[in-house]
Amino acid sequence: MPAETAIALHDVSFRYPGAQEDTLRNVNLHIHAGDFVTVVGGNGSAKTTMCKTFNGLVPHYWTGDFAGVAEVCGIDTYTSSVAELSARVGYVYQDFMNQLVRPTVRDEISFSPINFGLADYAERTAEALEMLRITELSDRYVWQLSGGQGHLTALASVLAMRPEIIVVDEPVAELDPARALEIYERLEVLNEQHGITVVTIEHHAEFIAQFAKSVVLMHQGSPVWHLPVQDAVNRSAELAEHGIPAPQVVQAAQALGHDQAPRTVAEAAHLLGSVPSPDTTAPAIEGVDSRQPVVAQVDDVHHSYRTVKSALQPVLNGVDLQIRRGDRVALVGGNGSGKTTLLKLLAGIMVPRFGDVMLDGINTRSKSAAKLSDQVAYLWQQPQQMFLKESIEKDIALYPQERNIPQWQHIVEHTLEQVRLSEFSDRDGRTLSGGQQRRATVAIGLAMQPKLLLLDEPTASLDIDSRDAVITMLDDLAHVINSAVVATHDMSLVAEWANRVIVLQNGRVAADLHPRALFDDQDLLAQAHLVPSQITQLGQAIGLTPPPLSVEEFVARFQAARPALDLNSHTVGAPRI
Structure with missing residues (x-):
């Protein structure tokens, strides 16, 4: 296997015990070392099962009918073991609370380095705590943690091993929006500055477009394609057919007649330009009906x-x-x-x-x-x-x-x-x-x-x-x-x-x-660790105040504010075919 390949699957198939058909079907996939790969697909497309072949859980823990060859860091996972692979592949599971096995957060994070006999386990533990801003949780018992805090603890326990590959199933599940963005930013740093190969399983197109380097689309147990991220984003209609609608900024740009698929809010704002100030298209903010019981x-x-x-x-x-x-x-x-x-x-x-x-x-x-x-x-x-x-x-x-x-x-x-x-x-x-x-x-x-x-x-x-x-x-x-x-x-x-x-x-x-008032209050958003949706951020970036709450509203207000543009032939939702 070439040195630059981190993960290689050759004709891999897998069937769970008692199942009537294969969950993985002749999977062929190569992931290069240093890549930041996002695996996408609808619920039931076998994203998680495929990724569990990367650390040997399939077929050593999840036993079943396994065929083909899976190689990770040059190691054949079938002839290896989960323990051997765990030193190279860190995995944060979707049901992450089940992987917390020690009493306190600090114990949990130091557990693997201690078991591998690493003398700098305390330094690694402190580093992981600081990286994810959870040092204040270090002495908290794991059963006291909220879902989001437990997720951060599970990720920190993986980071403490400084693995060559990190696999994270649903990185932003149960995290507040600010922490979700920070998790991806931290994964980006690990990837770019430390050369760690990162694989995420994700449903949120905005994180995929902003952070991934390549995208694997799964369907019915095998990859449809593995493409550079810009090429993947450009296939918004095909992704939508597989249950992954385009990011909101892409939906807005295409609904307004642009062929380009911006990957970030900044790119979309640059593409569309600002609207006149003051914004006269803003709807009124409704209050609570105090007459109701x-x-x-x-x-x-x-x-x-x-x-x-x-x-x-x-x-x-x-x-x-x-x-x-x-x-x-x-x-x-x-x-x-x-x-x-x-x-x-x-x-x-x-x-x-x-x-x-x-x-x-x-x-x-x-x-x-x-x-x-x-x-x-x-x-x-x-x-x-x-x-x-x-x-x-x-x-x-x-x-x-x-x-x-x-x-x-x-x-x-x-x-x-x-x-x-x-x-x-x-x-x-x-x-x-x-x-x-x-x-x-x-x-x-x-x-x-x-x-x-x-x-x-x-x-x-x-x-x-x-x-x-x-x-x-x-x-x-x-x-x-x-x-x-x-x-x-x-x-x-x-x-x-x-x-x-x-x-x-x-x-x-x-x-x-009201939601509109919330998203117009930057200080409150920052204090509460909240990040508005992409379309709301885009509205703010181009001068729509208060910000829009949906793609449909954004397009309508943009067209009203920029009537000189010939936009009448375009309809909202074009990328969600």
Whole structure:
């Protein structure tokens, strides 16, 4: 194998035990040392399975029928072992919390260097902590970490080994937007300054366009092509067919008649030019309708978790808010800001140490979470936690059937139709794709017919088509759901779905405002570790104030502000064929 090749797969096929067909199908792929490769494709295209051949998990841990040759750093993975390969290939898994095995963050990061007998393990640990800005977490127990903090810890444990190859499955899953950007910037530094070959599995086209050097498109278990990133971005229509819509800046540029595919906001702004000032196309910012009845109320709520050493770790510190009928609330903030804790308090799963939470006039202290489920439904961050029966139909029926709700069978059938899962009604939810699992959990919540629906990161780890399907579904179900609160890092969801944003910072409500007002407040965005979507950034860059929230709005306002341009023959959404 040539010295410059880091990874080479030759006619690799793999079938999981009991499967009817191969998951990997005659895969041929070469990745050069020093490349920054992003693997893309829809849910179920075998991206993760292929990448698990890089560190020997396939076929040594995930056993099955393996054929072909996989070579990594000149080593045949079939005749090697996961332990031997782990010194060369660092892997951060999509279910990253399962790879944390030590009590504290510092222990976790130093675990591999110590086990490999590296004398500078302490230096490597401190370096990894500092690189990801999590030094303050070093003595925290891993079970105390938020999802985003756990992800950073898993990545730091990989970086401490200074591997030749780093594979990261969904690098930005569960990270706040600022940390997500920083992760990619750090991976870029590792790639360019230290020569580490980086492989990411990604659904977010904007990160692919900005940071990748080459792109592998997977479909039905094998690569469709492996191209330089600009060539890949230029194939926006083909990528869209595989569930990867073009970055928003590409959609906007092509909708405005440009053939070029800008990879960054700066390139798109340079291509389009500025609009006249002042901007007279800006829509009005809508306020909260205070005439609507209050569905939930939080009064001076304080909450903390007790550590192993019995100290209290504050999470919420004096939160006051009201949720009214018709509210579509996006709950945002940095990792560890208390979003999930607040959702669980609203659901009555936990009660606050101080203060009160009222649901439809009921104090959550006075009833169990099971009783409160008549008023509120909480959809867990990990969909698998909501699948208790052998089929999603039985999972959806669990609540209405046990409550003897009249015509519960009709409710179940109708709910399956609403979320477009009728044909999968007899499937175990754990066997569904990521997007289908999310829809199934929403169906479980809808069948409870709650006044308030709470969703924790409903679009995390979904491909863009599945994410858009969840957003569209929430829009379509607005007449069924009185009010909804979504804890999220997904700024596109915030922009396209929410009519109200609550920003949590340091355990308090830092702001309660409309998405448009949020994205127009640069200081607040920086303080809360939030980064607007690409189209919002592009609007700001060319002078649209307040910034646009969607590609459609951007194009309409740009055309209104620049009427002299001959743009009438172009339509929004051209790259999403």
